[in-house]
Amino acid sequence: MASHRKPRQRPLSGGPVRTTAATLALAGAATATAFEGTSQADPRPTPAQVKSEVDRLYQEAEAATEQYNGAKEQADEAERALTGLREETARKTDQLNTARSALGTLAASQYRSGSLGTAVQLALASDPQEYLSQAAFIARAGDRNAAGITTVRRRLDEVGKLREQASGRLADLRSRQRELASHKAVIEEKLTAAKNMLARLTAEERAAYEAGASGGSATAPAGTAGSAASAGSTPPPPSDGSRAARAVAFAYSAIGKPYVWGATGPGSFDCSGLTQAAWRSAGVSLPRTTYTQINAGRRVSRDQLAPGDLVFFYSGVTHVGLYIGNGQMIHAPRPGSTVRLAPIDSMPWAGASRPA
Secondary structure (H helix, E strand, C coil): CHHHCCCCCCCCCCHHHHHHHHHHHHHHHHHHHHHHHHHHHCCCCCHHHHHHHHHHHHHHHHHHHHHHHHHHHHHHHHHHHHHHHHHHHHHHHHHHHHHHHHHHHHHHHHHHCCCCCHHHHHHHCCCHHHHHHHCCCCCCCCCCCHHHHHHHHHHHHHHHHHHHHHHHHHHHHHHHHHHHHHHHHHHHHHHHHHHHHHCCCCHHHHHHHHHHHCCCECCCCCCCCCCCCCCCCCCCCCCCCCHHHHHHHHHHHHCCCEECCCCECCCCECHHHHHHHHHHCCCCCCCCCHHHHCCCCEECCHHHCCCCCEEEECCCCCEEEEEEECCEEEECCCCCCECEEEEHHHCCEEEEEECC
């Protein structure tokens, strides 16, 4: 039981002055440790670390942009279909009202003559669809209003089906709109994070990043070497009048225009928006996104590339440019940059396709 005895109290030695001093010393050490930990936890990143992180954020933003582009294309299609269904429903409703009006005129005539036939019953019904569903009277109606009743029933069925289809399209549209909002939030989050990372650099470091981040030249003239176009001199736009030549000429004319995510021209572009607009100028319709454009034409190997081919990059096929020859392309690199020339070996290769 000795273990449960109250421990003996020893008097404090040194008095309150020594105790206070020890407490302050401990507090000071803790504070110093805390500041030291904070400093170690958040060191100033090197320019190379910033570049690596910003490049990653821009690549993720571009992947989200392509998902946004795909969702927007589907949302636009759903909206067009919904508009068409609503217009068709309005036309069918007008036809239904015309048929009911004609049937009502016939019913009124029957009523005045003292005959309360099926036509007047239908005309006076509060819910014509329910009346028609419950009454199998078409086979029994041998009088001249049978054709009118059949017409009303057909119109009611048509309007009902169209309204059901429109309801489904509306649900699809709202789903696509939610998907758009989600992708937009991701894009803006990534771009804000990249902007904050770049803000940690000095002005000189930011300028160096901007100069080298796009892997090419924004202003290299035709027939001269681009600043990063190590593959060879920049070829002039082809002039053979082919579709590929017209697409390349369009891309040349877009050099210097700003990258804006989701943009398809004419004043700004994202990567797939530029290639889509270039080939559209040549009379060829391409789908909207990188991951659908790569399947829009015939696949070609890297050693078979010709001007006008689409060249794709990264494992998720999230970036595309337009090949112009001599190992170079024109592309819209990323937010904050402009449409420019770049070597195709400046990014991880994913494949190539030839639209026409």
